[in-house]
Amino acid sequence: MSTGRRRRYSGALLLSLGLASCSDGPFGVTCSTIGCSSTLTVEVIGDPESVGELRLCDQRFCSLEPGETRAYGDSSRPGWGGPTGDGESWTFTVFYGDLSVEIEDHQGSVMKRVAIDPEWVRVGGTEACGGPMEATVQVEV
Structure with missing residues (x-):
């Protein structure tokens, strides 16, 4: 050669x-990591027993209900997957954007809708490339 x-x-x-x-x-x-999703935990302060449903919303749509699924490519009901939680703490997998939390009572009436500004902390990846982030916000009921 x-x-x-x-x-x-x-x-x-x-x-x-x-x-x-x-x-x-x-x-x-x-950078090999593109489009990382991140985890947002919403803690309910006050009377978590009064919360029937908690949704995370952006400018276009809100999250699905817990346990609700949709078929791949189904755009008839857009939204993130439903949260996991125990009634006091609700966890969502999200991408970034302008976010708000919508809280409904057990009858389905909206009790509160509030804009949130999470303080994201990187939990993976690198400083140069970014990576998945986590944040926790508290919403009072």
């Missing part, structure tokens, strides 16, 4: 390893 050919192969190998390992390479930082 000629010296020029070896150099080309070596250069291609080094570039491939740099890209595959998500490390600093000759062209800066390469």
Whole structure:
């Protein structure tokens, strides 16, 4: 094998390893994590027993009800998956955006709708590439 050919192969190998390992390479930082989802926990303060349903909303839609599912590609009822929770703490998997919390009583009447501004903390990934985040907000009923 000629010296020029070896150099080309070596250069291609080094570039491939740099890209595959998500490390600093000759062209800066390469990030493999795209579109990370994050976890938001909503803690109900006051009278959590009065809460029948709690939804996380953005500018377009609200989360599905707990246990509610939809088929892949079904856009008739958009929304995030339903939360998990114990009545005092509700956890959602979300992407970022302008968020609000909507709380209904056991009869289905909206008790409260409040804009929230979570303080996100990165819990994975890297500082350069970002990664999944977590936040907890408290909503008083």
